[in-house]
Amino acid sequence: MTTPENRRRATYRRGLFGETVALVALLLKGYRPLARRYAAAGGEIDLIMRRGRTIVFVEVKARVALADAQIAIDAHKRRRFSRAVRVWLSRYPLPLDATLRADAVFVGRRTWPVHPVDAFTIEPGA
Numbered sequence: 588m589t590t591p592e593n594r595r596r597a598t599y600r601r602g603l604f605g606e607t608v609a610l611v612a613l614l615l616k617g618y619r620p621l622a623r624r625y626a627a628a629g630g631e632i633d634l635i636m637r638r639g640r641t642i643v644f645v646e647v648k649a650r651v652a653l654a655d656a657q658i659a660i661d662a663h664k665r666r667r668f669s670r671a672v673r674v675w676l677s678r679y680p681l682p683l684d685a686t687l688r689a690d691a692v693f694v695g696r697r698t699w700p701v702h703p704v705d706a707f708t709i710e711p712g713a
Contacts, residue, residue, distance in 0.1 A: 605649025606633050609692035612700045618643065627674035630667030634692075635675065641686040644672050644709065653695030660691060660707060669710035 610620065618636035625632045634645035646668055650656040668689070681687075691706035 601649050602647075605692075605694040606647045608649075608694050609645065609647040609700055609702075610634060612692065612702065613643075613645070616702070622675070625671060625675055628667075628670040630669070630671035632668060632671050632675065640682070640684055641688060642681060643688050643690050644668070644675075645690050645692055646706070647692045647694065649694040651696050653693055653698050653701065656693035656695055657701070665707055666710060670712075672709050673712050 606623065610623070613634065613636050614620075616638075618638045620634065621637050621642070622632070622635040625635055632644050633647040634643075636643045636645060646660055646664070648656040648659040650659065672687075672689070676687075687709060688705050689707050689709045691703050693701045693703075695701075
């Protein structure tokens with residue numbers, strides 16, 4: 588019998604697995620990790636990566652079907668993500684020539700991860 592606790596644990600494990608798959612895919616593309624699972628201000632950034640002068644804040648969505656992962660980043664998630672990005676930036680100042688970007692990595696079952704570059708906008712603070 589599946590209990591809510593078992594479903595929660597399975598979802599958590601699927602998320603960790605998806606983040607690991609996304610990390611490996613980005614490493615193969617030449618990105619280097621700065622942080623993983625950074626949480627602040629009620630939001631979380633799954634991966635913070637760097638390639639050259641570009642700092643990439645990555646939201647990872649792992650679902651059984653890739654199409655389900657691609658529609659999982661809603662406005663509420665983007666606001667919480669953006670708050671965490673602003674906190675990270677306040678704690679880790681960047682060079683003036685750094686480029687910031689919010690990417691996504693969608694992980695589905697038995698498929699290579701999809702990495703949309705500049706998938707959404709980091710919302711400015713209110």
